[in-house]
Amino acid sequence: MAFKKLERRPLSWAERTYLPQILMGLKITLWNLFKKKVTLEYPDVRPVIPNGYRGIPTLVKDPRGREKCVSCQLCEFVCPPKAIRIQPGEISAEAENAHVEKAPREFDIDMLRCIYCGFCQEVCPEEAIFLQNVFSLNGYSREELVFSKSKLYEMGGTLPDEHYKWEKKRRAAEENEVHG
Amino acid sequence: MTYLPVLVAFVKALIMISVVMGMAAYAVLAERKIAGWIQGRHGPNRTLLPLLGHIPILGRILTRIGIFQPVADGLKFIFKEDPVPGHVNLLYYFLAPCVAFIPAMTTMVVLPFGEMDGAPLVLANIDIGMLFILAVSSLGVYGIILAGWAANSKYPFLGGIRASAQMISYELAMGLSILPAFLWANAPGTETGLSLFNVVQSQDTVWLVFWQPLSALIFLVALFAETNRLPFDMPEAETELVSGYHTEYGSMKFGLFFVGEYTHIVIGSGVLVILYFGGWNFLPGFASPWPEGWLGGVFSTLWFLGKVLTVVFFFIWIRWTLPRFRYDQVMRLGWTVLLPLALANLILNAILIALFENWIV
Numbered sequence: 001m002a003f004k005k006l007e008r009r010p011l012s013w014a015e016r017t018y019l020p021q022i023l024m025g026l027k028i029t030l031w032n033l034f035k036k037k038v039t040l041e042y043p044d045v046r047p048v049i050p051n052g053y054r055g056i057p058t059l060v061k062d063p064r065g066r067e068k069c070v071s072c073q074l075c076e077f078v079c080p081p082k083a084i085r086i087q088p089g090e091i092s093a094e095a096e097n098a099h100v101e102k103a104p105r106e107f108d109i110d111m112l113r114c115i116y117c118g119f120c121q122e123v124c125p126e127e128a129i130f131l132q133n134v135f136s137l138n139g140y141s142r143e144e145l146v147f148s149k150s151k152l153y154e155m156g157g158t159l160p161d162e163h164y165k166w167e168k169k170r171r172a173a174e175e176n177e178v179h180g
Numbered sequence: 181m182t183y184l185p186v187l188v189a190f191v192k193a194l195i196m197i198s199v200v201m202g203m204a205a206y207a208v209l210a211e212r213k214i215a216g217w218i219q220g221r222h223g224p225n226r227t228l229l230p231l232l233g234h235i236p237i238l239g240r241i242l243t244r245i246g247i248f249q250p251v252a253d254g255l256k257f258i259f260k261e262d263p264v265p266g267h268v269n270l271l272y273y274f275l276a277p278c279v280a281f282i283p284a285m286t287t288m289v290v291l292p293f294g295e296m297d298g299a300p301l302v303l304a305n306i307d308i309g310m311l312f313i314l315a316v317s318s319l320g321v322y323g324i325i326l327a328g329w330a331a332n333s334k335y336p337f338l339g340g341i342r343a344s345a346q347m348i349s350y351e352l353a354m355g356l357s358i359l360p361a362f363l364w365a366n367a368p369g370t371e372t373g374l375s376l377f378n379v380v381q382s383q384d385t386v387w388l389v390f391w392q393p394l395s396a397l398i399f400l401v402a403l404f405a406e407t408n409r410l411p412f413d414m415p416e417a418e419t420e421l422v423s424g425y426h427t428e429y430g431s432m433k434f435g436l437f438f439v440g441e442y443t444h445i446v447i448g449s450g451v452l453v454i455l456y457f458g459g460w461n462f463l464p465g466f467a468s469p470w471p472e473g474w475l476g477g478v479f480s481t482l483w484f485l486g487k488v489l490t491v492v493f494f495f496i497w498i499r500w501t502l503p504r505f506r507y508d509q510v511m512r513l514g515w516t517v518l519l520p521l522a523l524a525n526l527i528l529n530a531i532l533i534a535l536f537e538n539w540i541v
Contacts, residue, residue: 022502029218029501038220 049133054116056134057109058156059149060127062164066097067153068128071104075120075129083113084120099173100166107149111137126165130156189303193289196303200288203492204442205250211496213246218500224249257435265331265428272330277429277436280323283316284443291450292377293484294460295470296477300377309376310362313451314355317406320444321347324408324415324425327437331428339424342507343415346405349514350412354402356522360395360529361388361455376451380459384467387458392529396456398522403452405514407444410499414507449491453484457491460484 014020040047049055061067071088089105091098120129132155139145147155209224216223224246233239233248242248264273290309294301306312321343328340362374365382379388389396405412416424426437453459460480462469470476470483505513 025501026497029497032220033214033217035220037217037222039222041222 049135053133053135054118054131056111056116056137056147056155057114057118057120057129057131058147059107059152060130060156060159061153063158063160063162064164065158066100066166067103068126068159069104069107070100070126070128071102071107072125074123074125078119078123080117080119081113081115083110083115084108085110097166099170104149107152109147109152111145111147112142127159127161130159132156193303196288197285200285200443200446201439203446203488204439205254207442207446207492207496208253208438209246209249210492211499212249214493214496215500218497227252254435257432257438260431262431262433265333267332268428269330269332272326273428274433276323276327276330277433277440278323279326280320281436281440281443283319283323284440284447287313287317287447288443288450290376291447292380292454292459293450294477294481295377295380296474296480297472301477301481302377305375305377307373307375307378310358310374310379310451310455313376313447314351317444317447318347318351320440323437323440327429328415328425331425333428335421335423335427336425339415339417339421339427342417343408343425346408346412346414346510346514349511350402350405350518353398353514353518353522354406356519356526357395357398357402358455359526360392363526363529363533364388364391376454380454380461383458384461385465387456387461387464389456390464392456394521394525395529396452398518398525399455400452401513401518403448404495404498405510407448407495408441409445409495411502411505412510413504414510417504419504445492445495446488449488449495450484452491453487457487459487 059067059069071086073086073088076082076084076086085106085108086104087106088102091100091103116131118131121131134155137145213223215221225244227246227248228234228239228243229248229251233243235242264270289303290306290312292300292302292305292309324343325340328336328338328343331337361379365379365388366373404410408415414424415421416426418424421427426434429437458464460470460483462483470479
């Protein structure tokens with residue numbers, strides 16, 4: 001057994017008065033008095049949010065402004081507190097992105113139910129939903145904190161990713177037609 | 181024109197009360213700021229008064245050091261809802277804060293705070309000043325006991341019991357510890373008596389703390405116990421008794437206890453400075469450089485106030501350094517250490533004085 005037996009020597013006379021110890025303690029607290037303060041003055045000074053932080057989930061668009069969500073509803077199904085409600089909708093045949101076929105008609109996230117687990121971001125095949133670094137939300141009513149699609153896009157903004165999956169699909173389809 | 185002296189005395193008393201109350205209020209602020217600094221925090225730094233707080237640079241500094249905080253604290257006490265629990269004894273419940281507060285304010289009457297042309301600056305220069313302070317300040321504990329009793333609930337009750345036990349234990353050591361100071365101050369041929377002013381005048385070359393360090397230490401420890409400050413804050417011990425004797429009090433009634441407690445600290449610091457740290461005398465070994473006339477009065481008062489504030493700082497500093505004693509440890513320290521030590525110290529000093537007078541002089 002690796003343990004060390006400490007000698008318990010009797011306290012000396014000075015130690016039994018406790019006065020030297022009290023003076024040592026006073027020295028330590030006096031030293032602390034002039035040290036740098038550790039308080040973060042919160043509303044004025046914001047903490048540095050680390051990468052990979054899980055704040056509120058929002059929808060994102062691609063750099064060309066196309067909404068990435070195709071309303072597959074995987075996030076709705078995976079969401080443990082059932083905070084996400086999606087009503088799928090069709091993309092009209094005249095639209096430029098008609099080949100994507102579907103987009104959400106309504107996309108609501110109830111921020112009061114959301115537990116910031118990040119499952120929706122993990123499960124999304126289109127990389128359309130991301131957790132942001134916003135960690136404090138407030139509102140005056142429950143309804144106010146159910147974020148609609150437009151609000152979610154407004155908070156999410158654009159994902160600067162030059163991947164353009166659906167462009168590639170379209171091009172592949174066109175080439176197939178030419179060669180096929 | 182017989183009412184003029186009365187009016188002057190009234191104005192003087194008013195000034196004294198406002199100064200001491202102001203010091204008590206800012207002692208609360210100092211407590212919070214120093215607590216913060218020692219714990220790596222900032223302490224109160226947001227309270228802002230309109231106009232005064234908006235002066236470009238000065239206002240910002242004042243806000244940061246929390247100068248306006250006592251105003252906010254006071255207003256909070258006044259405007260808070262004042263619930264009276266249904267199970268209390270109403271008469272004693274309302275009486276207790278007054279009984280705790282009034283003795284704290286009364287002791288300042290005999291506390292000299294400066295010197296002008298050889299005369300003390302004090303509201304009432306009576307030659308039993310020390311006796312008066314001891315007698316009246318220990319009345320304050322009745323407020324605490326009464327509060328604990330009237331609240332008719334167990335934590336205040338325990339707090340009240342502890343307060344009375346502690347007061348009895350430490351009053352003895354305190355009384356015995358100041359006797360050597362007066363024995364030495366009463367050199368043959370002087371008429372010091374128990375007057376606080378003459379004690380200070382006798383320390384114009386050597387402060388008594390260098391001559392009587394043991395008495396000073398015992399007095400200091402007993403003072404901590406008498407003012408219910410950590411490490412002796414048995415009566416309110418937050419972690420054990422919720423908040424002790426004032427658990428059932430809210431609003432301004434709690435405020436009275438609170439202000440009374442801090443007034444006790446300010447007055448206690450004043451007594452400590454007067455007895456052992458030379459009062460308004462300049463540094464030990466130097467003659468006081470205060471000029472004649474009213475200017476000397478102002479300087480000596482400021483010097484005295486500076487010393488008092490240093491002691492108040494020490495009180496706060498100790499509070500955030502030492503943990504609280506256990507109740508039985510407090511009792512053991514009082515009865516088996518401080519009391520015999522104070523007695524031995526008194527007898528030793530009496531023998532020394534007898535030797536000094538009979539064989540050396």
